[in-house]
Amino acid sequence: MAADADAARSPGISPDLPHWHEIVQATLKRNEVNLVPYVPDRVLTPLIAGLHADPFFTTFATAREEEAVGILAGAWMGGRRGALLMQTSGFATLANVLASLVVPSQIPLIMFVSERGTLGEFNVGQSLVCRTMRPVLDALAMEHHTMTRLDELEFIVDRSIKQAVATQAPVALILSPLLTGGKVFA
Amino acid sequence: MSAPLRNTKVMNRTDLTCRLVGRLTHGEAVIGGIGNTNFDLWAAGQRPQNFYMLGSMGLACPIALGVALAQPPRRVFAIEGDGSLLMQLGCLTTIATLAPSNLAIIVMDNGIYQITGCQPTPARQADIVAIAAGCGIAASHWAVDEEDFERLVDVALATPGPMLIAARIDDRPGVGATKRDPAQIRERFMQGLGVRQPI
Ligand SMILES: Cc1ncc(C[n+]2csc(CCOP(=O)(O)OP(=O)(O)O)c2C)c(N)n1
Numbered sequence: 001m002a003a004d005a006d007a008a009r010s011p012g013i014s015p016d017l018p019h020w021h022e023i024v025q026a027t028l029k030r031n032e033v034n035l036v037p038y039v040p041d042r043v044l045t046p047l048i049a050g051l052h053a054d055p056f057f058t059t060f061a062t063a064r065e066e067e068a069v070g071i072l073a074g075a076w077m078g079g080r081r082g083a084l085l086m087q088t089s090g091f092a093t094l095a096n097v098l099a100s101l102v103v104p105s106q107i108p109l110i111m112f113v114s115e116r117g118t119l120g121e122f123n124v125g126q127s128l129v130c131r132t133m134r135p136v137l138d139a140l141a142m143e144h145h146t147m148t149r150l151d152e153l154e155f156i157v158d159r160s161i162k163q164a165v166a167t168q169a170p171v172a173l174i175l176s177p178l179l180t181g182g183k184v185f186a
Numbered sequence: 187m188s189a190p191l192r193n194t195k196v197m198n199r200t201d202l203t204c205r206l207v208g209r210l211t212h213g214e215a216v217i218g219g220i221g222n223t224n225f226d227l228w229a230a231g232q233r234p235q236n237f238y239m240l241g242s243m244g245l246a247c248p249i250a251l252g253v254a255l256a257q258p259p260r261r262v263f264a265i266e267g268d269g270s271l272l273m274q275l276g277c278l279t280t281i282a283t284l285a286p287s288n289l290a291i292i293v294m295d296n297g298i299y300q301i302t303g304c305q306p307t308p309a310r311q312a313d314i315v316a317i318a319a320g321c322g323i324a325a326s327h328w329a330v331d332e333e334d335f336e337r338l339v340d341v342a343l344a345t346p347g348p349m350l351i352a353a354r355i356d357d358r359p360g361v362g363a364t365k366r367d368p369a370q371i372r373e374r375f376m377q378g379l380g381v382r383q384p385i
Contacts (some may be wrong), residue, residue: 071251078215079376101242104241142213
């Protein structure tokens with residue numbers, strides 16, 4: 001039983017299950033989400049590499065997460081879907097743009113946040129920044145999900161993208177260390 | 187002051203915005219930045235291809251980049267204040283790297299945060315065109331006077347970008363008053379870009 005739960009969560013433990021980043025990439029593609037700016041994070045590295053390797057995606061680094069939100073808002077208004085990849089500290093820079101552009105303009109911004117600051121964090125600053133994330137999301141009544149299990153991942157990502165577009169509302173998809181393995185103290 | 191600034195005339199934002207809009211005949215998209223830039227864009231005539239940015243200071247250029255990436259056949263202009271651009275200078279490097287051929291940036295440089303009380307920005311010693319060129323936007327130019335501004339806009343309309351045009355302007359406020367309805371502004375813009383039909 002415990003072994004089953006581990007297999008459902010942990011990357012690469014079961015040879016039958018794809019890695020989390022392969023599921024995310026395939027689900028983005030199936031939903032025609034093809035513009036993917038990011039500010040990198042160690043945990044996101046395999047996803048970023050996979051996106052760069054697939055010409056379906058236009059993926060690139062931006063100088064700030066806020067800049068990427070502007071790009072995605074413009075792209076949505078121009079008829080193109082995208083998603084932003086970042087870590088928890090990147091999300092912490094976004095309260096202003098979410099409250100002053102994304103939410104009032106009804107932009108279905110899709111965000112993936114690699115969760116730092118919990119479940120074995122070794123940097124006190126990261127753990128404090130992490131505590132600001134869900135209160136900000138809740139203050140703006142934004143949809144968010146914390147994804148911990150490989151077997152639920154595709155469902156959550158797929159349905160969340162569809163809901164964001166259908167309801168013209170942003171969503172934050174938080175990649176828990178339970179799903180990705182997180183970053184461990186070296 | 188660096189050399190390129192010396193011969194530039196101090197112009198007026200409202201006048202330049204009208205000159206820009208007057209030259210747009212192919213449904214070009216225009217993103218007006220926070221405050222005065224979108225007020226003057228509003229005053230220059232409410233085209234459905236205009237997006238009036240009400241908050242999110244500094245994001246006129248990134249929004250314009252997103253539109254440009256979504257609709258490569260359409261020319262896209264961002265009109266941004268110098269103080270706003272300073273807040274998001276890094277976006278110039280992204281634009282230079284992605285090099286969208288259909289994007290032009292117009293910087294209205296009054297050296298101040300006009301709308302919040304005319305405080306000087308920290309960039310009094312800086313040259314925005316040199317910054318943009320240093321970020322990799324090779325086609326970055328000061329407009330010497332109104333005629334030169336129109337000539338540069340024509341270049342932006344006719345040749346592959348990205349391009350940045352900076353204009354020194356006076357300290358007068360914008361003349362319009364954008365209706366503060368973000369959802370309606372966004373919807374009308376999407377209709378203007380052919381992404382949505384009116385219901
Ligand atoms: C993040 C953020 N900081 C500060 C403000 C307040 N603010 C609104 S407009 C503005 C000045 C904009 O300056 P500039 O882009 O140069 O345009 P100008 O007012 O000179 O036309 C400031 C500081 C804000 N809206 N957002």
